[in-house]
Amino acid sequence: MNNAISNETRFLHAVEMGLGAWAWGDRVVWQYGIGYTDNDIRQAFQASLAEGIHFIDTAEIYGSGRSERLTGQFLKETDQPVMVATKFFPLPWRLTKNSLPAALKHSLGRLGLETVDLYQIHWPTPLLSPETMMEGMVLCVERGLARTVGVSNFDQSQMLRAYSTLARHKIPLASNQVHYSLLNRWVEKNGLLDRCRELGVRLIAYSPLEMGILTGKYTHDNPPPGTRGVKYAAELRKIGPLMKLMTAIGQDHGGKSNSQVALNWVICKGALPIPGAKNADQAHQNAGALGWKLTGAEVARLEAMSDEVLRS
Numbered sequence: 001m002n003n004a005i006s007n008e009t010r011f012l013h014a015v016e017m018g019l020g021a022w023a024w025g026d027r028v029v030w031q032y033g034i035g036y037t038d039n040d041i042r043q044a045f046q047a048s049l050a051e052g053i054h055f056i057d058t059a060e061i062y063g064s065g066r067s068e069r070l071t072g073q074f075l076k077e078t079d080q081p082v083m084v085a086t087k088f089f090p091l092p093w094r095l096t097k098n099s100l101p102a103a104l105k106h107s108l109g110r111l112g113l114e115t116v117d118l119y120q121i122h123w124p125t126p127l128l129s130p131e132t133m134m135e136g137m138v139l140c141v142e143r144g145l146a147r148t149v150g151v152s153n154f155d156q157s158q159m160l161r162a163y164s165t166l167a168r169h170k171i172p173l174a175s176n177q178v179h180y181s182l183l184n185r186w187v188e189k190n191g192l193l194d195r196c197r198e199l200g201v202r203l204i205a206y207s208p209l210e211m212g213i214l215t216g217k218y219t220h221d222n223p224p225p226g227t228r229g230v231k232y233a234a235e236l237r238k239i240g241p242l243m244k245l246m247t248a249i250g251q252d253h254g255g256k257s258n259s260q261v262a263l264n265w266v267i268c269k270g271a272l273p274i275p276g277a278k279n280a281d282q283a284h285q286n287a288g289a290l291g292w293k294l295t296g297a298e299v300a301r302l303e304a305m306s307d308e309v310l311r312s
Ligand SMILES: NC(=O)c1ccc[n+]([C@@H]2O[C@H](COP(=O)([O-])OP(=O)(O)OC[C@H]3O[C@@H](n4cnc5c(N)ncnc54)[C@H](OP(=O)(O)O)[C@@H]3O)[C@@H](O)[C@H]2O)c1
Pocket: 019, 020, 021, 022, 023, 057, 058, 122, 152, 153, 177, 178, 205, 206, 207, 208, 209, 210, 211, 212, 213, 215, 217, 224, 259, 274, 275, 276, 277, 278, 281, 282, 283, 285, 286
């Protein structure tokens, strides 16, 4: 294995939490422009850095490039080191390995960077095999456009194919970014979390607050706006007992909020949460998930309650 690259890949294992930038420019799901402005987002970015969070996750499709552009603007305004992850979206006309460096160059242009710290495949697709996508990733690394390589929404078999293809080029697979929260524990049940641990692939947990539901601020009578209200209608009817338990456990830790308990639980499971934040307050709040740990007994109680809610 190429030691320079393998050491580089370990940077993700040292990152405890990141910042998700999907809502930065997205109107379809997040109603960007209603209730939060570019300045709120800038403050979320700055607050995260002030809290010691230096890893940001964006994607070329978030806000059709706006998330990357805003990130690039904020990066120019700070002299602090920031590790940036972005993603390749396998659009149906992107059919060769050369599509990856080509797309990454556009992302880098929007971000104002020469290299991205982590380049991920956003979703698998039947149109492009994991092997071809990874050959494209190899080009990105060899050309100095990407420091490390990750995938997202890959199941075990797709991940193993990606891992093996990269291994032939002595490049480790750094991460698999998947949905993981107290309300979505599929990666525990299908073995992906264990497999990531075995292979040294960092599991990056997206939607760790279940798109705001686990903060406790939404209820059946006060659902989140837009499509989230519809998506989570069933969960909102049944999460009351879980919210109560999270609040009680948070109290035992000096008044930690439900969001902080939800994120701390992800960290206790060995994954890297990347909560989204739309303003400074949310960013500061989320950073309060760091610097303490739930006990093993608390983790077990949360999981027993989560099982009950998910079964009901
Ligand atoms: N790879 C993929 O396919 C994929 C898919 C989804 C997400 N992601 C990544 O994962 C990141 C996080 O996931 P996500 O944005 O879906 O959901 P999330 O992190 O579970 O929830 C984020 C939302 O919760 C609310 N919130 C956050 N912190 C809060 C706090 N402290 N107090 C109260 N409300 C708070 C905000 O929305 P409101 O204020 O509007 O409630 C915020 O936009 C994304 O930004 C993206 O980078 C990747």
